[in-house]
Amino acid sequence: MKTYLQNVNAMLLLRRCHRLNPIGPLSIDRNQVAPVVASCAVRLCSSSNDQRFHQYGFSASWRHVLAGLLAGTGAVLAYGLHRHKAIEKSSPLPIISQEEVTRHRSLKDGVWVTYQGGVYDITEFVSIHPGGEKIMMAAGGAIEPFWSLYAVHNQEHVLEILSEYKIGELKAEDLKKQSTFKSSDPYSSDPERHPALRTNSLKPFNAEPPPEILADSYITPTAFFFKRNHLPVPQVDPDLYRLHVEGLPRGVLTLSLEELKTRFPKHTITATLQCAGNRRSEMNKTRQVKGLNWGFGAIGNATWSGAKLRDVLLAAGYGPDVAQWARHVQFEGLDKEITGSAYGASIPINKAVSEEGDVLLAYEMNGKDIPADHGFPIRVVVPGVVGTRNVKWLGKIVVSAQESSSHWQQKDYKGFAPGIDWDTVDYKSAPAIQELPVQSAITTPAEGSVIDRSEEMLTVKGYAWSGGGREVIRVDVSVDGGKTWKEAKLKSSDKEGDQTSPPLGRAWAWKLWEITVPLPPEAQELELICKAVDNSYNTQPDTFGPIWNVRGLLSNAWHRVKVKISEDDDEE
């Protein structure tokens, strides 16, 4: 809340300042809030003729304002700064040696990096780097190996930002020496993937299946299950693998893979996992968001077998005493950042220890050892909960009073109001996403398909799922852009006519659905829409605009597909 107010203050300050003494471009856009406020602040602090600022303790609060503006911001603010800089520079660029670059490794001496033969002074950028102080690791050296690990940087606007900091060209002989970086690609041992997958990012690997195959099989074939990795796939020797369970009074419990498989009963569940960014590309069309441009295939349904997390926690000493203070169960992956810190996430303790929560330490996916891309040898499967908390390559479990402090728990997978932008976002103001909202999509026909009029009937198919174990009870389909709706037939398995319902609150798996409707006689184009209803009668919002959020998460408005109807030439 504080940061929100601070931002409001900053805005008010900005408006007031603008009135006092307009600077820079006459029309101030949001991206330029930071530099404009900064200039304004300097003037006000040195020569303020507006007593009200002193009255409200302006200079102290100014620091807060700036801190507030910078906390949790990102490239957007950076944009503002680099545009400001751009105005100042215009001279030709000198040749600089690696030795000289290496001397610039601190804020005091300046922070220089190299990229593809260019030398960049990013000193000013350090404090506003969205990834925080990690950027200092690159100081004095090449930035490529970091970007090959954090491939999020491989975007045009990042290069644009960097280009504004360019101060010279690296000596040709020094550039040649950098070729060694190429052989140290941390992704070089990533597994082979099926070429049918649509790759959104190669390093780390993020890919989804062609969506039209999704509704053809109740269980998604492992090869086509979407892959969402945040870091390189770790190489784990199953014989050396150890899982550490920490935070309980009895001390650390360490389990081998064999022990996990033999000491605890094996449970199997069918559960759908969905990335929080599934269908982001549709939200992105409303207004640009940040993140991988997922279609509607970042979802899949598999069987998972393993030990119940509950059983393991009980064996490790979880009990009523622990329940008094424990609030979260944190997971750490064996996939590591360049800093050595692991991928991490946490879930609420009551989900973890509930008999009906069905959280598994899974060693099998679709009846086979979990493959490398999906977390070999152990993945936490937290059914009903967003993909990101289903930590792969699980190395450590920590029972805690606190949520995971990881970037992904604290500063990434959260939802915000549509009015919140990168300059006003306050990650503390929103809870980490756990259960996902109700979702559905049309997998066939595909967008832009042409239907032959002579076919008379049209079959529409898709998937539907809701988080928190809430069962999808209905899918409504419209072929006229939402004017009228028909109920689709739901499938809970590949068996014809199977109408079995899961236990209440434990509907972890999606439903596939299908409906065959007559082609409207007049229409030349149809807008197909689907929307699902779950058993708490929640339904999907109509449009993306009002659920838009900066990170493009939770994108669950109605799915719309346009198809054309071609007239059959043979008809009279």
Add this chain to the structure above:
Amino acid sequence: MKTYLQNVNAMLLLRRCHRLNPIGPLSIDRNQVAPVVASCAVRLCSSSNDQRFHQYGFSASWRHVLAGLLAGTGAVLAYGLHRHKAIEKSSPLPIISQEEVTRHRSLKDGVWVTYQGGVYDITEFVSIHPGGEKIMMAAGGAIEPFWSLYAVHNQEHVLEILSEYKIGELKAEDLKKQSTFKSSDPYSSDPERHPALRTNSLKPFNAEPPPEILADSYITPTAFFFKRNHLPVPQVDPDLYRLHVEGLPRGVLTLSLEELKTRFPKHTITATLQCAGNRRSEMNKTRQVKGLNWGFGAIGNATWSGAKLRDVLLAAGYGPDVAQWARHVQFEGLDKEITGSAYGASIPINKAVSEEGDVLLAYEMNGKDIPADHGFPIRVVVPGVVGTRNVKWLGKIVVSAQESSSHWQQKDYKGFAPGIDWDTVDYKSAPAIQELPVQSAITTPAEGSVIDRSEEMLTVKGYAWSGGGREVIRVDVSVDGGKTWKEAKLKSSDKEGDQTSPPLGRAWAWKLWEITVPLPPEAQELELICKAVDNSYNTQPDTFGPIWNVRGLLSNAWHRVKVKISEDDDEE
């Protein structure tokens, strides 16, 4: 499913029949399906020249079709029949004695009733009466006492239907004798109510507070808590009161009020109850629905104290053995229909026995004995679950493998697709509503308010709540019809700045919210909108059309309020 198919069959039959031999009005509307199909059927059965009907076993399936059409239908079909009859009648009406009326008490002799001095032959109507065979209890007598109990009949379209069956006038002296009925009003001992309440139905009593007071108090004063009674308020002597717990292996456990209060720990929760029909009037504007025309005040927040249902069930013998087969806990009220059968509902067993489900057998509301209108002496409070399952005047608890067989569980509180109408509805196809979806409304300013431009700022207030213990984490407010959104400030109590969160999954109480925004300088009218987001990131649908359902339940699209801005004359 069967009924749906049967209706489809009926439609196909109708279409075919229409082609063979058009009858009655040339344009056939849905309301007239029944009589048209009936005439058609007679013709086809007697002289069918269409061999296909015989081929498909037509005469047998016809009976199914008719059964299907009549099951779960209502006044809409009745309309069709009475319009059909209207064409046939035109002669003056005879005077008929009560003695003569009394001779008509069976389908064989005819079913006659009297109403306000008129005599009606409703023989044809009996089989399509929405309330089923109960109507036969009125045969040969006056219908007023039944309608005073089932006040749903006090609607214009019901009188319209009845009028078409009029066959005579009751003898004046017999009419006088009927005045005795007036003294037997089963609602005569209903309690006094606050005159500020807005009454939607007097008998049974259904009323809501003026909505603008709702957000003024975190705890809704009991007098202003919406009242939703299905039947007359029963008079219960607390000393004679007994609660029966049945269905468990140890036999029936009977508890006095005193035992309930002393044998079990007293728990207090703050929980919001909402009628499934809250905000029906808004959905009704899209397309007419059936039910009480609730505004947005059929919701309230109170503290409830009592024994945990879980504790009582454990004392009555609930345990792992019972858990093997038990699926539901049924509740019966002491409020009774004229048939003697009690108001009833059920909830899933896992909600009932969960430590975190917080289901109470409440004897206090807002710190005092639960008043008569709210269930004295005991009301089940099922937090997070639709009002109708929070059975008042609780008389009996039954642990069962089955849901309650009551009308309200089986044939009333369910949601359907917008394409489903009274002629296609199949109550078996949808689950009984339990958890409600996310909801919010603007309580101030009121629709049509005029805001003075000189006020510069506008404060918007309201409530937000979600079912299933899901906490409302955000309310977005728009003052420009949904183009832009601002986040409102949430309140979890009346204490200033209170930001405490309930335990995860146990957010039973609503949040009040408030936001103050500058008046847009140009606008002369504002469309205010609110929408809430809960912690599974479900949100409200944009519009009512796509969530429309025949019963007008689950009406949770964005709440929209239009206000005008008046220009201040004093301004230059």
